[in-house]
Amino acid sequence: MDRFKLGLCQLQVTAAKEENLQRAAAAVKDAAQQGCQLVALPEMFNCPYGNHYFAKYAETFPQGETIIRLGQMAKENSVYLVGGSIPELEDDKLYNSSFVFNPAGEMIARHRKIHLFDIDIPSAITFRESDTLSPGEAVTSFDTPFGRIGVAICYDIRFPELIRTMALQGIVLLILPAAFTMVTGPAHWELTLRARSLDNQIYVAAVSPARDESADFVAYGHSLVTSPWGEVMVQADEKPGLITANIDLKLLAKIREQLPLLKHRRTSVYQL
Numbered sequence: 001m002d003r004f005k006l007g008l009c010q011l012q013v014t015a016a017k018e019e020n021l022q023r024a025a026a027a028v029k030d031a032a033q034q035g036c037q038l039v040a041l042p043e044m045f046n047c048p049y050g051n052h053y054f055a056k057y058a059e060t061f062p063q064g065e066t067i068i069r070l071g072q073m074a075k076e077n078s079v080y081l082v083g084g085s086i087p088e089l090e091d092d093k094l095y096n097s098s099f100v101f102n103p104a105g106e107m108i109a110r111h112r113k114i115h116l117f118d119i120d121i122p123s124a125i126t127f128r129e130s131d132t133l134s135p136g137e138a139v140t141s142f143d144t145p146f147g148r149i150g151v152a153i154c155y156d157i158r159f160p161e162l163i164r165t166m167a168l169q170g171i172v173l174l175i176l177p178a179a180f181t182m183v184t185g186p187a188h189w190e191l192t193l194r195a196r197s198l199d200n201q202i203y204v205a206a207v208s209p210a211r212d213e214s215a216d217f218v219a220y221g222h223s224l225v226t227s228p229w230g231e232v233m234v235q236a237d238e239k240p241g242l243i244t245a246n247i248d249l250k251l252l253a254k255i256r257e258q259l260p261l262l263k264h265r266r267t268s269v270y271q272l
């Protein structure tokens with residue numbers, strides 16, 4: 001399959017978990033009705049983003065309510081579903097985890113955010129995910145009839161070695177549930193996503209919660225899809241909504257043939 005349609009659901013996220021799940025279900029249905037075969041949700045879509053919420057909203061695989069509902073959404077709509085991320089509890093540890101389902105509703109991959117967002121920009125933003133979360137230890141991708149697809153979460157995108165590793169493992173598209181801040185979003189969001197697309201010659205699809213100025217953590221929004229040529233194909237504003245993009249694997253192959261960056265690497269001179 002050389003082409004497929006991707007949908008990114010930029011959801012409003014509140015403290016009411018059930019409402020978050022219902023909004024996600026409606027958005028996945030809408031995307032499927034618009035012909036999307038792969039649908040993705042935002043980072044921490046069932047829970048407000050903040051250290052004091054994660055333990056309260058955390059779920060354990062496989063019996064967690066959100067995890068079960070994600071499988072149902074994938075099956076009912078016959079889509080691949082990258083279920084954003086949720087706080088996951090296992091053996092007394094919390095992770096920022098993305099669960100991925102196939103169109104039969106089976107869980108086929110789980111990514112635990114590898115790089116925790118511990119930053120301190122005085123008078124702008126201080127956040128320490130490591131106060132509550134533990135880091136994931138694995139690179140994540142899954143295979144579909146459309147090709148191999150990678151999953152990373154938010155701050156993971158800032159580590160080019162990770163995305164290059166995935167590109168060398170053969171991904172054609174990276175899905176990034178994310179929630180950039182109002183400080184780093186305007187400065188780095190589009191630039192970083194375009195750069196990862198361009199230097200690895202892959203599609204990148206980043207999906208944020210919608211902006212809520214009254215929330216403890218105000219997400220930038222601006223979910224977007226970038227092409228292997230480094231262009232922005234489609235970008236949301238800050239409000240809730242669905243954006244879609246046609247992923248063209250022939251175009252990806254043509255760009256890699258005409259500008260063979262991955263082949264031109266000099267691994268005898270440098271290695272990851």
Ligand SMILES: O=C(O)CCC(=O)C(=O)O
Pocket residue numbers: 116117153154155156158179180181184185188
């Ligand atoms: O890298 C950034 O600027 C934002 C990252 C972030 O908010 C996160 O990883 O949750």
